[in-house]
Amino acid sequence: MKTLNRRAFGVDLGLALAAAILLPATSARADDMEIHIDNFVFQPAELKIKAGTTVTWTNRDDIPHTVVSAGKFRSKTLDTDDKFSFTFTNAGDYKYFCSLHPHMTGMIKVE
């Protein structure tokens, strides 16, 4: 939506071009993935994705959680309904956990 608005305003021709070029990519964003935190569980706990995919975690518990993969990514504390997104550009296995409730673990496999 933001992209479309900026393009409509036409503030910057370069930005408009960039937006136009990005538009086809927007449909590819349908691949972007969601993970929900419910009842102290990452759901799904394991996710296989293609490189370039953005994963968004949403905390739906009444207790704060975090999403942490050592050396790779670390969310702020996510209160109820807060979200955290990370784009996986490199292939590999990304184990992650909640630093407050370390028994909560998950895995993202990027091809």
Place this chain on the structure above:
Amino acid sequence: MSGHDHGGDGVSRRKVLECMTWAGTGVLWTVTGGVPRSLGIIDSAQAATAAAPGMSFLQISDSHVGFDKPANPNALGTLEEAVGKINAMPAKPSFMIHTGDITHLSKAAEFDNAERIISQSKLDVHYVPGEHDFLDEEVKLYRERYGRGTKGQGWYSFDAGGVHFIGLVNVVDLKAGGLGNLGAEQLAWLQDDLRGKSKSTPIVLFAHIPLWTVYPEWGWGTEDGGRALEQVKGFGSVTVLNGHIHQVMQKVEGNVTFHTARSTAFPQPAPGAAASPGPMKVEDARLRGMLGVASINFKQNEQRLAIIDTPLQG
């Protein structure tokens, strides 16, 4: 309260730690002859007698100031009620320990509100942090307020009434898939702290997450808690006080008594009794009973290692 049983017959009084929680606010412990003994303050006659010769202290835990979800939309209010009860006690305790999760999200205003209410007790309060107290970006708000004179991430010890108290921090540097964590530096400090102490010195260890394994599936335990307990093994009387699980649980193992206190904010389910350990919503009329007025009658069976918990109801 009915059902309070002294369980003294034939059982060594020294090993019997009875416990009675009161109004969901905390557990009053009294130290008589150097041995901590929990005390039901609902039975005020008993409290007055028993408290007279010794020293008593209170444990409060998991106030989660800032929590406003359905399980208790006003956690600050119930904390204030708890402090009101403390102030109405017939025998004033010497001090209070707070076993962490003072705040819900480590916001400055939450710490300030907690301090404003808890200070109304006019008691010295010895804190240890819960994981909810270390959530600010710079992890400094707790330390600024309560970290003075502490070591490492905030551990320390002090002596009172002939008892050696040790406040431990087990909510830092948690490992994926693991439980609470003390870490090598703290364990080394503990060893040092205990060095040269007479084995007859009663020891009270307190920390946020249970130092014993309550329910690992929910993270209710401390990875290297056993290593701390090994170090106090030779002492004649050891009492381990924790919070985190928002319910009363007690276990006696040899000379060691393990006890968890209720929250003043919201109850959590018994281990495995719900899909998750999250805040448990109960009918409004039952909330204060769950935080609230309940007694634990505890009889030690010396032959068995048993967790004896009494359903929390008013």
